[in-house]
Amino acid sequence: MRVEQKLREMGLELPETAAPAGVYVLARRVGNLIYLAGQTAHLNGVVQVKGIVGKDLTVEEGQEGARLSALNILSVLKTELGDLDKVRQFVQMIGYVRCADEFGSYTGVVDGASILLRELYGEAGLAARMTIGTNELPGGSVTEIMAVVEIEDR
Numbered sequence: 001m002r003v004e005q006k007l008r009e010m011g012l013e014l015p016e017t018a019a020p021a022g023v024y025v026l027a028r029r030v031g032n033l034i035y036l037a038g039q040t041a042h043l044n045g046v047v048q049v050k051g052i053v054g055k056d057l058t059v060e061e062g063q064e065g066a067r068l069s070a071l072n073i074l075s076v077l078k079t080e081l082g083d084l085d086k087v088r089q090f091v092q093m094i095g096y097v098r099c100a101d102e103f104g105s106y107t108g109v110v111d112g113a114s115i116l117l118r119e120l121y122g123e124a125g126l127a128a129r130m131t132i133g134t135n136e137l138p139g140g141s142v143t144e145i146m147a148v149v150e151i152e153d154r
Contacts, residue, residue, distance in 0.1 A: 003074075003084040003120050010119070015071055017079045018045050021138060027080045033091065034080060034149045039072035040141035041065035047139035054103030057142055062097060063112025065142035069095075070113035073147050074120075081151060090117055090127035092148040098141065099133045106133040113145050 007013065020026055020037065028035045041049035041064075049065030051057040057065075078084055095110035110131045117125030127147060137144045 003087070004078075006120050007074075012071065014075045014078055015043050015068075017075045018042060018072070026076045029080070029151075032088070032151055032153075034077065034151055036073055036076055036147045036149065038094075038096070038144040038146040039069045039076065040138055040144045041068040042072065042139065042141065043068070047141045049142045050140040051142055052098055052100055053106070053109055053142060054100035059105055059108050062099075062106075062109035062142050063115075066095065066097075066110050066112030066145065067116050069141075069143045069145040070116045073113075073145065077149065084120075086151045086153070087121065087124070088150040088152045089124035090121070090147055091150050093127040093129045094146050095129065095131045096134050096137055096144045097131060098135065098137045098143070101135075103133060107131045109143065110145065113143075 024037055026037050040047055048068060053062040074084060097106035097109045099106055114126060
């Protein structure tokens with residue numbers, strides 16, 4: 001599959017894995033599942049996509065934040081596994097979107113993450129998913145996404 005090669009071909013690279021912002025771990029392995037802590041739209045610890053979708057950001061700008069959240073998820077997986085090709089499938093994803101009170105299209109925002117993961121892993125990149133609209137996220141990030149991933153040892 002060579003996921004990292006696909007990333008390069010798409011003109012993308014993995015961000016540096018940031019340290020936890022509190023008292024928690026970035027990932028916890030249970031059998032062949034890895035539970036990943038929520039990842040915001042940050043690079044090197046600095047939120048890159050800030051704002052409120054439906055107020056000062058468009059859905060497309062929110063999708064860019066979700067895509068960056070997904071890249072941060074991949075960064076944590078790379079740190080944990082050493083090889084992104086050990087991912088068998090994304091099992092579950094929960095996405096939070098910072099949005100205006102009457103904004104109801106937050107599912108479309110988190111699609112930015114799902115589209116990237118599908119491009120990299122095919123149907124195995126699509127997880128059972130829940131999206132939630134909220135009024136605040138860490139650092140003003142537009143998105144925060146957590147995931148559960150099934151892996152295989154090679």
